[in-house]
Structures are given as structure tokens and as C-alpha cells.
Amino acid sequence: MARPKNDTFLRALMRQPVEYTPLWLMRQAGRYLPEYCETRKRAGSFLQLCKNKDLATEVTLQPLARYDLDAAILFSDILTVPDAMGLGLYFSEGEGPRFERPLREEWAIRDLAVPDPYGPLRYVMDAVSEIRRALDGSVPLIGFTGSPFTLACYMVEGGSSDDYRRVKTMLYERPDLLHHILNVTAQSVVAYLNAQIESGAQAVMIFDSWGGVLAHDAYQEFSLAYIRQILDGLIREKDGEKIPAIVFTKGGGLWLESIADSGCDAVGLDWTVDIGSARARVGHKVALQGNLDPSILFASPEVVAREAKKVVDSYGHGTGHVFNLGHGISQYTSPEVVTALVKAVHEHSRQYHQAAA
Amino acid sequence: MARPKNDTFLRALMRQPVEYTPLWLMRQAGRYLPEYCETRKRAGSFLQLCKNKDLATEVTLQPLARYDLDAAILFSDILTVPDAMGLGLYFSEGEGPRFERPLREEWAIRDLAVPDPYGPLRYVMDAVSEIRRALDGSVPLIGFTGSPFTLACYMVEGGSSDDYRRVKTMLYERPDLLHHILNVTAQSVVAYLNAQIESGAQAVMIFDSWGGVLAHDAYQEFSLAYIRQILDGLIREKDGEKIPAIVFTKGGGLWLESIADSGCDAVGLDWTVDIGSARARVGHKVALQGNLDPSILFASPEVVAREAKKVVDSYGHGTGHVFNLGHGISQYTSPEVVTALVKAVHEHSRQYHQAAA
Numbered sequence: 001m002a003r004p005k006n007d008t009f010l011r012a013l014m015r016q017p018v019e020y021t022p023l024w025l026m027r028q029a030g031r032y033l034p035e036y037c038e039t040r041k042r043a044g045s046f047l048q049l050c051k052n053k054d055l056a057t058e059v060t061l062q063p064l065a066r067y068d069l070d071a072a073i074l075f076s077d078i079l080t081v082p083d084a085m086g087l088g089l090y091f092s093e094g095e096g097p098r099f100e101r102p103l104r105e106e107w108a109i110r111d112l113a114v115p116d117p118y119g120p121l122r123y124v125m126d127a128v129s130e131i132r133r134a135l136d137g138s139v140p141l142i143g144f145t146g147s148p149f150t151l152a153c154y155m156v157e158g159g160s161s162d163d164y165r166r167v168k169t170m171l172y173e174r175p176d177l178l179h180h181i182l183n184v185t186a187q188s189v190v191a192y193l194n195a196q197i198e199s200g201a202q203a204v205m206i207f208d209s210w211g212g213v214l215a216h217d218a219y220q221e222f223s224l225a226y227i228r229q230i231l232d233g234l235i236r237e238k239d240g241e242k243i244p245a246i247v248f249t250k251g252g253g254l255w256l257e258s259i260a261d262s263g264c265d266a267v268g269l270d271w272t273v274d275i276g277s278a279r280a281r282v283g284h285k286v287a288l289q290g291n292l293d294p295s296i297l298f299a300s301p302e303v304v305a306r307e308a309k310k311v312v313d314s315y316g317h318g319t320g321h322v323f324n325l326g327h328g329i330s331q332y333t334s335p336e337v338v339t340a341l342v343k344a345v346h347e348h349s350r351q352y353h354q355a356a357a
Numbered sequence: 358m359a360r361p362k363n364d365t366f367l368r369a370l371m372r373q374p375v376e377y378t379p380l381w382l383m384r385q386a387g388r389y390l391p392e393y394c395e396t397r398k399r400a401g402s403f404l405q406l407c408k409n410k411d412l413a414t415e416v417t418l419q420p421l422a423r424y425d426l427d428a429a430i431l432f433s434d435i436l437t438v439p440d441a442m443g444l445g446l447y448f449s450e451g452e453g454p455r456f457e458r459p460l461r462e463e464w465a466i467r468d469l470a471v472p473d474p475y476g477p478l479r480y481v482m483d484a485v486s487e488i489r490r491a492l493d494g495s496v497p498l499i500g501f502t503g504s505p506f507t508l509a510c511y512m513v514e515g516g517s518s519d520d521y522r523r524v525k526t527m528l529y530e531r532p533d534l535l536h537h538i539l540n541v542t543a544q545s546v547v548a549y550l551n552a553q554i555e556s557g558a559q560a561v562m563i564f565d566s567w568g569g570v571l572a573h574d575a576y577q578e579f580s581l582a583y584i585r586q587i588l589d590g591l592i593r594e595k596d597g598e599k600i601p602a603i604v605f606t607k608g609g610g611l612w613l614e615s616i617a618d619s620g621c622d623a624v625g626l627d628w629t630v631d632i633g634s635a636r637a638r639v640g641h642k643v644a645l646q647g648n649l650d651p652s653i654l655f656a657s658p659e660v661v662a663r664e665a666k667k668v669v670d671s672y673g674h675g676t677g678h679v680f681n682l683g684h685g686i687s688q689y690t691s692p693e694v695v696t697a698l699v700k701a702v703h704e705h706s707r708q709y710h711q712a713a714a
Contacts, residue, residue, distance in 0.1 A: 163687060168652035172660050215628040215650045215683075217667075253611045254629060271572040272611060293572045295525035303529050310574075326572075330520060 003241065004202070006139045009071040013203060013244035013266050013287045015320040021312055021349035022070035023342060024142070027328030028063040029075050033335055035062050046091050050076050056127040057134050064139065066335065067342045070322075071140050071203070074131060074196070076124055078146030078207055081188050082155045084115035095159065102158030104166075109177050112184045117195035124192075125199040132200035143201025145193055147208035147249075148185040148230070149223035155181065164213055171222060178222060186226040190233035197235045197243055205246040205268070206230060212251020223249065224258060231263035246289055250327060253278070260286045271326030276314035279321075288315070289322040292341075297325075297333040301340035308344045317352045360598065361559070363496045366428040370560060370601035370623050370644045372677040378669055378706035379427035380699060381499070384685030385420040386432050390692055392419050403448050407433050413484040414491050421496065423692065424699045427679075428497050428560070431488060431553070433481055435503030435564055438545050439512045441472035452516065459515030461523075466534050469541045474552035481549075482556040489557035500558025502550055504565035504606075505542040505587070506580035512538065521570055528579060535579065543583040547590035554592045554600055562603040562625070563587060569608020580606065581615060588620035603646055607684060610635070617643045628683030633671035636678075645672070646679040649698075654682075654690045658697035665701045674709045 003010070008022040029036055039059050043049035050056060060075040079097050083089035088100030103109050115121060132141055146154075154160070156167040156178075170178045193204050211223035227247055236243055247259055248268025259267050260282035269278055269290035278288055296307045308323070315321040323345045329338075360367070365379040386393055396416050400406035407413060417432040436454050440446035445457030460466050472478060489498055503511075511517070513524040513535075527535045550561050568580035584604055593600055604616055605625025616624050617639035626635055626647035635645055653664045665680070672678040680702045686695075 163652065163689075165652065165655055165687070165689060168650070169655040172653050172656035172664065212629065215653075216631045218650075219629075251608070251629065272569065272576075272608065274573045277573075293525070293575075295520065295522065296529050296572075298522055298526040299529035307529065330522070332520075332522060 002137065004135070004137050004140050006070055009322060010140050010203060010242075010244065012319055012322050013246070013289075014242060015287050017353070018319050019350065019353055020346050021315070021321050021323050021352070023323040023345045024069050024071040024073065025063070025325055025329050025338070026073075028067075028069065028073065029059045030329060031331035032329055032333040032338075033062055033066070046077070047089065050080065050127075051123045053123065053126040053130040057130045060127075060131050061134055063338075064135075067338055068346065069139065069342065071142055072131065072135055073142040073205075074124070074128055074144060074201065076127065076144070078144070078151065078209075079154055080121060080124055081115065081145065081185065081192055082151055084120035085112055085155075085184075085188065087155060097154065098159040099155065103155045103181060106177060109181055112181065114184060114188045114191060117192045121192060121195070125195050128196050128199035128201055140202040141200060142203045142205055142246075143193060143196035144205040144207060145189045145230075147206050147211060147223060147247075148182045148189060148226035149214070150208050150210045151185050151189075152178065152181045153210045155185075164210070171218060175222075182222065182226045183229075186229045187233075189230050193230070194233070194235050197238055201243070202241070203244045203246065204234065205248065206264075208247065208249040208252070211249040216254065219249075219252075219255060220258065224255070224262060227259075227264075228262045244287075246322075248289070256282050266322065268324070269326060274314055275311055275321070276316060279315060283320060287320040287322060289324050291324065291326040294325040294327050294330055294333070297329065297337050297341070299337075301337050304337045305340050305344035308341050309348045312345060312349045312352065315352075319353065321349075323349075359494065361492070361494050361497050363427060366679060367497050367560060367599075367601065369676055369679050370603070370646075371599060372644050374710070375676050376707065376710055377703050378672070378678050378680050378709070380680040380702045381426050381428040381430065382420070382682055382686050382695070383430075385424075385426065385430065386416045387686055388688035389686055389690040389695075390419055390423070403434070404446065407437065407484075408480045410480065410483040410487040414487045417484075417488050418491055420695075421492075424695055425703065426496065426699065428499055429488065429492055430499040430562075431481070431485055431501060431558065433484065433501070435501070435508065435566075436511055437478060437481055438472065438502065438542065438549055439508055441477035442469055442512075442541075442545065444512060454511065455516040456512065460512045460538060463534060466538055469538065471541060471545045471548060474549045478549060478552070482552050485553050485556035485558055497559040498557060499560045499562055499603075500550060500553030501562045501564060502546045502587075504563050504568060504580060504604075505539045505546060505583035506571070507565050507567045508542050508546075509535065509538045510567045512542075521567070528575060532579075539579065539583045540586075543586045544590075546587050550587070551590070551592050554595055558600070559598070560601045560603065561591065562605065563621075565604065565606040565609070568606040573611065576606075576609075576612060577615065581612070581619060584616075584621075585619045601644075603679075605646070613639050623679065625681070626683060631671055632668055632678070633673060636672060640677060644677040644679060646681050648681065648683040651682040651684050651687055651690070654686065654694050654698070656694075658694050661694045662697050662701035665698050666705045669702060669706045669709065672709075676710065678706075680706075 244265035266287035271293035601622035610630040623644035628650035
């Protein structure tokens, strides 16, 4: 369990000196890559792709073969946990993920139980182990989960939603029920992430995709409190190596201070925040990950390089920055511009890390 | 052109003493009201409702007949301006607004011209005059527009969008073209709002519904700069009465300081910002309007009253607050809870305005 050959990503997360700003991309193994589409076709469906450890490993490694990325991320879905709780995950064309049995009745909510990560979620752990083997000590592997609130949105709504009407009605009308869902889900996530760490994940990330739709006080009570509960329960060191944890609330720019106080090692930023200002606010406490607008990747390689450099410049001198997009890479991205992006970040950032040479 | 009998809303916008916190609701004349649905049915379509001054007046006044609201807002749509520019607005069931001729070619962009507000937009001015007559000096009438960036999103995308791919590609790849669209649109909006003011609007609001999807620096350059251009061109006083202007960027909580510096009299807030913190940041410069999460209205009248009081308490003592939702009222809202909301805000806020009694 030695450190990976390229441990730049882990060092940046722990705010230790690095030679350049490391980079990975949310959803880097995805539909913008023709080789991914080919493997997915072979798998039959997205879920079958997640559940087959060989194919999941194959797609996890595809972006690393193309680009000089500094981390791999487990190929999976945030909804594996509620699926393992018995809600019946399926994907309908054009509609995104859906649950056969969304949480609509009090008895169903009271019946929720923590799934065994080595039971119905064993396929995830198998994929983690297999990916670690395949990576062969090259770059670190990131494990991940959805935040309890984000998972609860899907569990209560039954799919994605424009207005989150059902979950917000529950939040204001029956907060006891929502707290129960969030509590069981947070416990499930702790067990799930710890099993990923035991299986080989070298860093973990909590995706709070929908926390940003909450009012400021509701965010604290219904999203961040459960993220904190997870962080309190996580394995933070394994075989003498620290396991850093990243928290990303999309739309959470107003709440950076409280996110940075949650016990995480790094905070993910979407593109609405200036990363330099974010660093001034919380950079003495945590590393920052982000935050190029993924839409910039629709432009030419020259524009992409220019805008990526702006993010690097805004962060400025010293460690503590992991470059990423402010959200997942779009399926409409041309694979060629990603080459330009990686090059721009790696080369341009060296000047800010001279002390580490 | 005397002040309306109830000028609480106008005084709060100008941070003059009031007896209670005034209140109106974005989209207060809307589908949650059965009488609105009845009139709309009679009109044939949403657009025909906007274009018929008698029916537009009827629906504008419906929420005022039901509730003790402190302002009326012109019933219209933000897309009337691009429609008058020749883009061909239509509404398709379940898909929202669409344009027959979205801006996809450089020649079409270069051909854009400022529409005469008394030409193809005369129906809006007729509605404004008619509504003023019908209000008969009871409460003030708010005129409104979409922000140039928000209008440009629709004009370039051709409708609403998940990722704003086309307009953002133009922003990064051909900023000159987008600046041209924004400039012509800003000039059009100045003429449009000034005509609304000449026709009787006593305050104006700029809805920047999509500015919040931009990166921080792109927001300044492509949205706020054009809002400032509008504010610079507006009639700010008529017949000795100030015409206050409100700017609302949904998702703009991180940028409040620069919005407050744009030359507006009031800043609209969505529900992700704590209004007390917002006041501490910019309350010495502008009034604040907002900011209850509209989803709270799915809960019981008791919960609605409790949460509304929290917003009033968070703003605290003194004038400068216009109560509103943080976004338009949902069609799924029960009309009864709005009664509870209005009562809670009016009664609970009196203690914070004793000095004005």
C-alpha cells in the first residue's frame, strides 16, 4: 500500500508542496469519449456497466490512457446506495435515473435499513479492488458517494425534479421523516465509503449535487449536518496514509466557510465562485478543487487554455489547489480540447510551485 | 399622478419609514389561482392573454382582490421584447416558451434592431395604462423586463436549456457577437421600460433569471454590465416622483456587492441568501426584496407563517425590506396559504417599524 508513483493529487489535497497543480475531471469517464460509448454499448446498459467490475475498470482507465490526469475516479453512480436499500434503480432513456419504489409512505421510511456494503453493494467494492490492481500504483483512486440530502431528493422525488416539491414539502411539513431518511442514509454512506477505503480508495469525495437548492438555514440542518456526520465516521488513515475527503456542494459558494468547517480536507467549487476569493475565505483551512465552467470546453483549444490559466492564476502561488471543472464534463465536449486543458494546467501552474522543485 | 393611497412598497424601496413590511409575490397573477386559469382559458392562450389589455388587466388585479398585497405587477412576459425583434415567440405545451427563429447566424445577429415600444409593443403600453386606470390609485404598479443576458439565452438557445450550450459557446468563442446581441437588447429594454414608465409604471424590475449560470467574471461582463447600461438610461423620476428600480439575479448571492453598485434602488434575493447577512453586506446602499423559498408554500399555513416571520426577523428593525418569495410562486401552491403568508408578514413586521407610527 505504498503511495502511488504520481501522488501530486494527494499532496495537493493535504496542502503539501507539489511541482504543478494536479488535475482530474468530474465525469472524466463519460459519454464524450467514443471508447466509453463503445464499452457502454457492449455492457448493454449504464447499470450493467457499473455492476461489471471488468467493464467498470475498463472505462475508469480510458481517460487516463488518453490524458495525463493525476487521479482516477471509481466508475459508478451515486444512486447505488438507495438501490441497495431496495428502491429499485432504473434508467429510462432521456429521463435520467428513476426509482421504482420512491419513498412516499411513512411505513416505507420507517423500514429503511443500512445496506451491507459487502452484500448488495459488493459489486462496487469488487470494482474498487480491480481498478486499484489495474492502476498498478500509477495515480490515486478516488471513491465517492452522493450526500444524504442529494440521495434523499432522488429517493423521495423518485427521479430528478424541477422544483423538489415532494422533498421540500416533507422538509417543512414532516422534518422528522426527512431527518430519519437522512440519518439512515448517512449511516449507510459511512459504511459504504469505509468499505471503498478498505477496498483501495485513496481519497473520497461527497457529491452534494442538490444541496444548493435549499434555503441557507435548511442547507445547514438538512444537508451539511449529515455530511459532517459522514466525515465524523470515516476512516481517515489507512496503512499510515491519510485518506483525504472532498466535499462539493454545487451552488454552495455562499456557504464555503461552514463547508470548510465540516471536517473535510478539501472543498469543491462550482464556477460561480472566484477561486482566488474562495482561497482568501477558507484556504487556510482546506484545499480547494475546481472550478472551470464545463461549458468553456465547448470553445476552441486556445480559449480553453486561456480560461484554464485564469483559474490557475486566480488561485496563485503555493499548494492546495486541485484543478477540476465546476461540474461534470458534458457529453458534447470534444475529446481534443481536454488535451489542451491538461497541458495548459500542468505547464502554466509550474511557475506557482517553484518552491517544491 | 399623485402617490397611490398605499405607497408602503415605494417608501420601502426608497428606504423611507413605513408602518409594516410591504409584500408582493413574483408571479402573483398565475396558475395557482383558479380565476386566473379561467381567464386564461377564455383568452385562448398565454400570449393572447398578454396581448389583450382588458384580460391582462383582469388577471393583474385578481391577486389584489384576494389578498392584501402592496403592489401590482404588469401581467406580461419577459420575451415580448425579442418577439418584437422578430424572433417569433410561441408557447408549446409542457416545453415553455420557444422562438421560431432563434439567433443562429451572424447575419441575423447583425440585423437585430431596437423595436419601437409604441409599435409592435404597443399592447404592453396599453395594458400598463389600462391597469393604472383600474388600480385607481390603490397600490403602485410595477413594470418589468428580462435582463439582456436572460433574454439572449432564450434568443440564442431558442427556448429554455439545461446547459446553455449555444449561448455559452458564443460567449467564449464569439464574444463580439454576444456583446452585439446584448447591446441591442439593452437599448431595446431601455426604450421598453421608459415607455412603461411613461404609460404609468411606478417602479420597474429587471429579472435576471439566468445570470446565475455564468462564471463570476462572465457575470460581470455579460450580464451586470448591461443591467447597468439599462439603469443608466432609465427615467428615474416622473412628475416629481422617483421611479425605483429593482434588480434580481437568481443565484446572484455571491455578487450582491456589485449588484448593489449597479445603480439600482433595490436588490432582489433568492432564498439561498440569509437576508440579514445580505443587509449587513449591502443594506446601507440599497433596499432588499425577498426571499422566502417558494417551496415553503407547499406546507401548512402554520409553517408558512412561521418561516415568513423568520425572514422578517432576519431583516430586523427599520425600513428597506420588501417581502417577496425568492422566485415565482409555483402553480402547485394552494391559494389559502397565501392568505396566511400576507397576514403573517403584515402583522409580525409592525414591531420592527414602530418609529414610523
